[in-house]
Amino acid sequence: MNSSTTQKIDIQKVSTSRIGDVDFDNLTFGSTFSDHMFECDYKDGEWQNPTIKPYGPLTISPAAKVFHYGQAVFEGMKAFKDEDGKVWLFRPEENFNRINRSSKRMAIPEFPKDIFFEALTTLVKMDKDWVKPGLGNSLYIRPFVMATQVGVSASPSTEYKFMILMSPAQAYYTGDVKVVIAEHYSRSANGGVGAAKAAGNYGAQFFPTNLAREKGFQQVIWTDASDHKYLEEAGTMNVFFRVNDTLLTAPISDRILDGVTRKSVIAIAKRDNINVEERPVLVSEIVEAAKNGSLKEIFGAGTAAVISPVSAFSYKETVYELEMQKNGFATRFKNELMNIQYNRSEDPFGWRFEVV
Incomplete structure (x- = not known):
């Protein structure tokens, strides 16, 4: 064409x-x-x-x-x-x-x-x-x-x-965001269109998200379509997990959107010598980290919300509360990204594009 x-x-x-x-x-x-x-x-x-x-x-x-x-x-x-x-x-x-x-x-x-x-x-x-x-x-x-x-x-x-x-x-999300980890529904599958911003991807999310909202949660953390063992995205955002001082996020694939905010967060984290692991993230390891206290933060990253911290997640009807970090990774990355976007700081990555 x-x-x-x-x-x-x-x-x-x-x-x-x-x-x-x-x-x-x-x-x-x-x-x-x-x-x-x-x-x-x-x-x-x-x-x-x-x-x-x-x-x-x-x-x-x-x-x-x-x-x-x-x-x-x-x-x-x-x-x-x-x-x-x-x-x-x-x-x-x-x-x-x-x-x-x-x-x-x-x-x-x-x-x-x-x-x-x-x-x-x-x-x-x-x-x-x-x-x-x-x-x-x-x-x-x-x-x-x-x-x-x-x-x-x-x-x-x-x-x-x-x-x-x-x-x-204005700001996309206000207040705490609570999420449900999906056990039945999936956002995308291998060989599908999950990596594309296809309109149908989002239409298919509305029903399971409505079910989550009926239970008092704002969004769904999607899991893989095969076994629902791996964490992939959160609502319409890429999702990050901070376990101790390591940042975990699912790798880009034909199921995962190559988010601009996602790659910007990773670039900032690596520049600041924060350990970043782009790998399959098991539901079981995040649940265990929540139980033993090593799970410090979960946050979504996307254009509309920029960075959206998660205050609690539910899995198999059990709710795990997260202590909100006043100076955590989510706050740090959001401030740095917004300072670049609004021309309030240096732009060492060359990301700003002036409209003249």
């Missing part, structure tokens, strides 16, 4: 911004969107008509293949504003590369890098007033692709729409 295009972006600006109608102190994550959005269509073997236009609804056939066969992938990114009003992205090339890996796995044509970055930076610059300064404030960016060919035959679509939406955001 050809992923090239020679067309420039057509820009259509709103006549009046909606920003004055938004209460930025009371945002519900992912429900308010900025003035503009980007869209580009794949037809006749090429990406064409890249356009930035006012945010609004789409007209799409009910027979579009995305509704019938789930050909859709997405990404999650953020823009941050520093104290001088400069706007920054965090490792955007990682998101670009991953959405194309996800697309390839779902038989969707890859998107051109030049158009992706031109659209992304132009869109953020146009709606930069929607990026509010202050730690915890950001502009959440959602690139996604969906199959738009009309027809219900079970075959890959020949037409697609690539879009970017942006939504002002």
Whole structure:
């Protein structure tokens, strides 16, 4: 499939911004969107008509293949504003590369890098007033692709729409997060699409997560599909376990998402000479560590939440409480990541990307 295009972006600006109608102190994550959005269509073997236009609804056939066969992938990114009003992205090339890996796995044509970055930076610059300064404030960016060919035959679509939406955001999780270790349901399986940010991965999580919430837990720590012996991800995040002063996390595979925050945490930990083990993590070893006191922390890592500490987990109807660490690894990594993202500290890794 050809992923090239020679067309420039057509820009259509709103006549009046909606920003004055938004209460930025009371945002519900992912429900308010900025003035503009980007869209580009794949037809006749090429990406064409890249356009930035006012945010609004789409007209799409009910027979579009995305509704019938789930050909859709997405990404999650953020823009941050520093104290001088400069706007920054965090490792955007990682998101670009991953959405194309996800697309390839779902038989969707890859998107051109030049158009992706031109659209992304132009869109953020146009709606930069929607990026509010202050730690915890950001502009959440959602690139996604969906199959738009009309027809219900079970075959890959020949037409697609690539879009970017942006939504002002505050902190994703507030308060303690309690999780259930899955004993029956799984997020993904060997040879599946767990490593892709495919829309169906997340839809399949909702039912078991609802069951967990009925019991007073916010999320599920997923286990392997074969025997439910190994810990893999937590909700929509990669998950880390601190046993004494060693950091454990599941290795990347076709079941595990290659998280940008995950790899950033690992890079910081290794730089600071923290022992990191990327290996299969047994449920039994974490339960035993909780019993003998060597389990110090569990935390999720992802774009939306950044770092989300876990205060308790349940396994086989037994709840294990964790003493929250005031200056633990979770706090340390979150502070360091956010200081880089908001241009409050040096960026020794070269992760910041200024939108100019």
